[in-house]
Amino acid sequence: MTMARPGSPLRDFPPVVAAPGDAPLAIGGDLSPERLLAAYSRGIFPWYDTPPILWWSPDPRMMLTPDDLRINRSLAKSLRRTRLRVTFDRAFASVIRACAEPRRDGPGTWIGPEMITAYEALYARGFAHSVECWSGDHALVGGLYGVALGGAFFGESMFSRERDASKIAFVTLARYLQTQAFSLIDCQTPSRHMAALGARLIPRERFLTHLREALTRPLTPGRWPSDDRARS
Numbered sequence: 001m002t003m004a005r006p007g008s009p010l011r012d013f014p015p016v017v018a019a020p021g022d023a024p025l026a027i028g029g030d031l032s033p034e035r036l037l038a039a040y041s042r043g044i045f046p047w048y049d050t051p052p053i054l055w056w057s058p059d060p061r062m063m064l065t066p067d068d069l070r071i072n073r074s075l076a077k078s079l080r081r082t083r084l085r086v087t088f089d090r091a092f093a094s095v096i097r098a099c100a101e102p103r104r105d106g107p108g109t110w111i112g113p114e115m116i117t118a119y120e121a122l123y124a125r126g127f128a129h130s131v132e133c134w135s136g137d138h139a140l141v142g143g144l145y146g147v148a149l150g151g152a153f154f155g156e157s158m159f160s161r162e163r164d165a166s167k168i169a170f171v172t173l174a175r176y177l178q179t180q181a182f183s184l185i186d187c188q189t190p191s192r193h194m195a196a197l198g199a200r201l202i203p204r205e206r207f208l209t210h211l212r213e214a215l216t217r218p219l220t221p222g223r224w225p226s227d228d229r230a231r232s
Contacts, residue, residue: 021059031118059204070198126221151217
């Protein structure tokens, strides 16, 4: 495990194959856009409550290919009947702050001010994206955010203030990524919520193979189309 003093530079990441399956790969460094992009391109992501920064590459890894999206009967019914509108990249700041709010079933999340600032910087550079679910014209009731590199989307967090809102956002995202030839959605750690949508746990080595293939697609940072997305 590579370690650095809080606030000191982390020169580089150790080989991912050296990471424990259930412990950090490295500690320290910063959340600069350059370091974050280097981390994601190697299958590494930051996850911590308080400093120092902890960098992870768990084994096994949960991922989904857009083609394997699974929609059960209940969700299909919600998709047909919903009046929610779904947009991309219209309210990144609001989405990430909503994801950072305390959960009904827990004390809060790991998304602190430092993380918010870091991902807003990635958004400004066109690498981070948000998906928003709206009720009416102005009520944000669900959404998610993550990072896109090549043909890979790295999901970070989602929130829901209305039943199935986050799932509707995710389904809309997966369908859009499919049209854009994305081949990988990284879901990071085990989640029943994501498993119900078709995500599966695979060995880290296989995940890294999928990631390398996804990154052969040209990197195209920038805002995604913001027209309201169809959900049927």
